[in-house]
Amino acid sequence: MGRVLENLEPQAVFSFFEDMTQIPRCSGSEKAISDYLVNFAKKRNLEVIQDKALNVIIKKPGTKGYENAPVVILQGHMDMVCEKNKNTNHDFSTEPLKLRVENDMVMATGTTLGADNGIAVAYALAILDSDEISHPPLEVLITTEEETGMGGANSLDPNNLKGKILINIDSEEEGTLLVSCAGGIRNTLSIPIEWNACPDDFLAYDLRVRGLKGGHSGMEINKERGNSNIILGRILKGISANNDIYISQVSGGAKMNAIPRESDAVLLVNRQDKAKLEKEIEKWNRIIGNELKTADSDVRIELELLNSKHEKVFSKETMKKVLAALVLIPNGVQTMSVEIEGLVQSSTNLGVLTTTEKEVLLECAIRSSVKTLKLDIVKKMEALADLIGAKSTSESDYPAWEYRKDSYIRDIFVDSYKKMYGKEPIITAIHAGLECGLFDEKLDNVDMISLGPNMFDVHTPNERVSISSTNRVWEYLLEVIKSIK
Structure with a gap:
């Protein structure tokens, strides 16, 4: 059977995302997806850390001209909310998601899609996999159990990370940058x-x-x-x-x-x-x-x-x-x-x-x-x-993630958005828990921002992600990391 997303752009992103939809990754059952990420890194000779909570950190040096640029943490979570309709027969522990494409949307049939937060992981893997994308030194942090209490972020050893800039890719509205979030x-x-x-x-x-x-x-x-x-x-x-x-x-x-x-x-x-x-x-x-x-x-x-x-x-x-x-x-x-x-x-x-x-x-x-x-x-x-x-x-x-008055990474994101689209993005806070609150406590003086493509009805079987928005946010993300020197 052919792959459902193979003709979508960006191809690398949707290819990795489709791989993930074939692997069980309900919150609390992340061993298979965590091992998949470790094997991804080892096959590419990248430094990788898998901790006791099954968090995975993959490190990649900066490309030519970016060797001395500040280290950037790209962050998302590997787990997903596993919900299905009452009349849907689906075993999340063994069965792959049944993907389909409807117009500009990727969806799963009868179940949640896991674009929250699989798209973040797919973005990060596509960057790590490429030899053509210019970027500063990267630390890709993929956490576990975000959806059930942020267990992975809670267990994170901050000594495994050096970056003082963190880009969280766990938002759901293109053109809106999050700079603060609720605690819970x-x-x-x-x-x-x-x-x-x-x-x-x-x-x-x-x-x-x-x-x-x-x-x-x-x-x-x-x-x-x-x-x-x-x-x-x-x-x-x-x-x-x-x-x-x-x-x-x-x-x-x-x-x-x-x-x-x-x-x-x-x-x-x-x-x-x-x-x-x-x-x-x-x-x-x-x-x-x-x-x-x-x-x-x-x-x-x-x-x-x-x-x-x-x-x-x-x-x-x-x-x-x-x-x-x-x-x-x-x-x-x-x-x-x-x-x-x-x-x-x-x-x-x-x-x-x-x-x-x-x-x-x-x-x-x-x-x-x-x-x-x-x-x-x-x-x-x-x-x-x-x-x-x-x-x-x-x-x-x-904890909550409190607004930071002066932010280097926020300025980069705003300038890149204006350069690409001729207008400023929306800067706002969110009434939802992001792992940024915990990172704000654990990582000393880390400068953070959160973004993501358009997603709808997350945590429900109607969850869907926009294909065109995924592509635009990908191009925007690449422009941002290219600008960090």
């Missing part, structure tokens, strides 16, 4: 379950929230898209107010840093209330459909009668606590920046809802460019936990 923390609310026997003469239903767009919980949190976990809780709370119901399971979302698109609940209702429940669902379809008619026009609430027998359900007290958590938990935009127009300052995302044998888990990604606001949201989670007799735990705390 992950919070889990654990509600213990008290189980009761399933009552007689009750019908079991699968209540489903479907049709939402989802998206990146930082980049797209301001688009007011529906969160399926929040919608599910709201509907269940509404139904419980007018019906004698029981719940045996709630679930939704796959990744804490992705706005959940699909959620499910198994609920039981008295047989005689069957018609009443169906009318309730019709009502909620109208309510949610009207509220999200612009932001998420395809949302739908489904109800399916189940044939399987359920032997146990949440106690009424457990159900009360779970529904209280789902309707009270902070979610979405919390504060907006006054200094930077349109920038979300702090937010939360209830990304994953899970029922285990012992507890219901609500997993949230909290983001803020102001540390104290981040901690304030954590305190709200803890207060909610105290209120309902749950447990709140936080982990994977990572």
Whole structure:
């Protein structure tokens, strides 16, 4: 079978990217892709370091005339968010992605594409592989577990790097250069379950929230898209107010840093209330459909009668606590920046809802460019936990990347953009976690900037990357590194 991307420009970039789509690289399972990068370096006699966290650093001397230029770190991450549609049969641990090209877009069928951040790695490999590109001494840093808490960046030994200029290639909008980012923390609310026997003469239903767009919980949190976990809780709370119901399971979302698109609940209702429940669902379809008619026009609430027998359900007290958590938990935009127009300052995302044998888990990604606001949201989670007799735990705390007033690399990027396009790029901050925050702490006085080509709906099965934008950003990146002497 032929390669899908072989005729796309830049050929070297898309060739390496297609190679990567054939290798398993979900966050936390990066051994194969990390070894691929090591072998790439060894075949080209380049210095390579693979650390215990499977981060890979590949070093290449400057080309002729650039031997004494400042060392530049090109940085991206090798892992990807692995999400698929409910009806897609795909094993990310063994199967390659099914690529396709539609007009100007590269996509994967039924799954995430991994252009976030495979394109960054492909850019770096194409530069390392070339004997014709002029560049300063390079240190290519490819990290692991970025999508699940920046584990690789956290484990990085700064002594392995000499560069004081870092170009992060993990942005998603061409012509926009990022110079600051939010910090974040992950919070889990654990509600213990008290189980009761399933009552007689009750019908079991699968209540489903479907049709939402989802998206990146930082980049797209301001688009007011529906969160399926929040919608599910709201509907269940509404139904419980007018019906004698029981719940045996709630679930939704796959990744804490992705706005959940699909959620499910198994609920039981008295047989005689069957018609009443169906009318309730019709009502909620109208309510949610009207509220999200612009932001998420395809949302739908489904109800399916189940044939399987359920032997146990949440106690009424457990159900009360779970529904209280789902309707009270902070979610979405919390504060907006006054200094930077349109920038979300702090937010939360209830990304994953899970029922285990012992507890219901609500997993949230909290983001803020102001540390104290981040901690304030954590305190709200803890207060909610105290209120309902749950447990709140936080982990994977990572810092913000603060704006640098004077920046040599930013000046180079601006001058190169003006030279190529006759106008200045957009300089802004982002409400998402970039590894730059950790590098700002670990690498003494490093001068950083972030860029990338146009990508859309990252962290969802609709993820796609623009071919023409990938080419333009490639040419821009080459112009920049050629200018660093």
